[in-house]
Amino acid sequence: MTNSVRTRFAPSPTGYPHVGNIRTALFAWLFARHYEGSFIVRIEDTDVTRKVKGAVEAILDSLRWLGLDWDEGPYFQSERLEIYHKAAKRLVSQGDAYYCYCSPQRLKEMRAEQVKHKQPPGYDRHCRDLSQEERAQKEAEGVIPVVRFKTPLEGQTGFNDLIWGDVVFDNSTIDDFILLKSDGYPTYHLANVVDDHLMGITHVLRAEEWLSSTPRHLLLYQALGFKPPQFAHLPMLLGAGRAKLSKRHGAVSITEYREQGYLPEAMVNFLALLGWSRDDRTEVLSRQELIDNFSLERVSRTAAIFNRDKLNWMNGVYIRSLALEDFTQRALPFLNKGLPLEVERPLPMEYVRQIMPLIQERARTLAEVPELAQFLFVDELDYAPSLLIAKNMSQVSTVKALELAKQRLEQLEVFDAESLEAMLRPLAVELGLKTGQLFGTLRVAVTGQIAAPPLFQTMAVLGKERCLRRIEVALAKL
């Protein structure tokens, strides 16, 4: 089917996958899936100097983690050099490109001069009209040339961006950009255009920063005789203060979010809402709902700031919506990693399953699970004795309450939440205490914390023995 939509994600492996890039991938993927088209991954590894080891795997891993499955690829541009060479050569022989022998040194000086005279920096087209002889001489000198595009000096190049509408540029503002570098690698412009054509890409969804380069690409498509795809430039992603998203705004690499315990579902949902909206009220959308509803018409044109708070909230929503067993399985690696070393491994799964319902409602990220659950695993609780004494209580009344509670607890046969509640509520009355006072004291004794999951359930999962022992320890502290 020749009309079917084909989009691509074409990252450059110069670092770990940035959330901004991944958001771009997400949109391209959603667009392809919405139209039941194909999503292609292409690695644009044409900058040898900036290539980072392991980046490709990290990028692919991230896509897999988020469930952004691809239908073709990954293709590697570094393996397609001949194709670009052929294209460049063809452009030269057609008269649409030329060899440039200018040294980096000369270019640098030229630019400095231009800036000094407040002129727009750009190549001065020194080699554009070199004669046969001049070229032969440079070749003889052993100068390895680059190939530059012979940009039309006049006229305009415009296009209709699916998101930004009509955009027009004067060709005179575009210089003779490089197509093929002297190391034999193509620049983005050449490789991208050639590959998008060869791979049958129908819609190019890419970051906004490419908007100004699009006329060059269009000019290239024209010179090459290729039909250009449709373009859709996505708004950028920024950090707090509208600054470029960077480390100081928290994680920028998607892999870090994974390590910090964010769910891929939440991440996808959250990222989708950065620059796109379904309507004026829907915040939580499943993967399928995202696919069903996605459209470029609803993509915004303004840069979005990555809002951690909202991500945290959304992640909590997704965590709470998980089936218990699912949550347990996902939390387990975090528990194993985050619980103190003294806690014996492997963790007792029967016990883990019992405590998970208490934790699931309270965790916003999986990384919070160990700290929320720690008191349920460790043998010794570390807390200030003063915490045991509740509001309007004294040491004496606290000791009395704890002792009586201990006594009654020892007699309790069935140690479940209902029985505990049935026993402890009247006990508060008996002691002349408010439930908050008694329960608060017990909570600290049993959990070492003033904030914890509901007391009766907590005590039930801890079990009679452990509770009694902890109360004894508390009494000893007083």
Added chain:
RNA sequence: GGCGCAUUCGUCUAGGGGUUUAGGACACCUCCCUCUCAAGGAGGAGAUCACCGGUUCGAAUCCGGUAUGCGCUACCA
């Protein structure tokens, strides 16, 4: 410097000439629920829609200018 683009509550956004006293969400505050926390429920505060001018009976919505921000202006992508 040149070219391009953008500008609605702190943030993400809805809005596409009158139905808007500009709606929702996060965060924040209050109250309710309640053994604490979390979750949930009900409220509150928060945007003269960057500014100026124009078009129009009527503009956040259309047009122009200004300001600010961002992007591109590399043998980086």
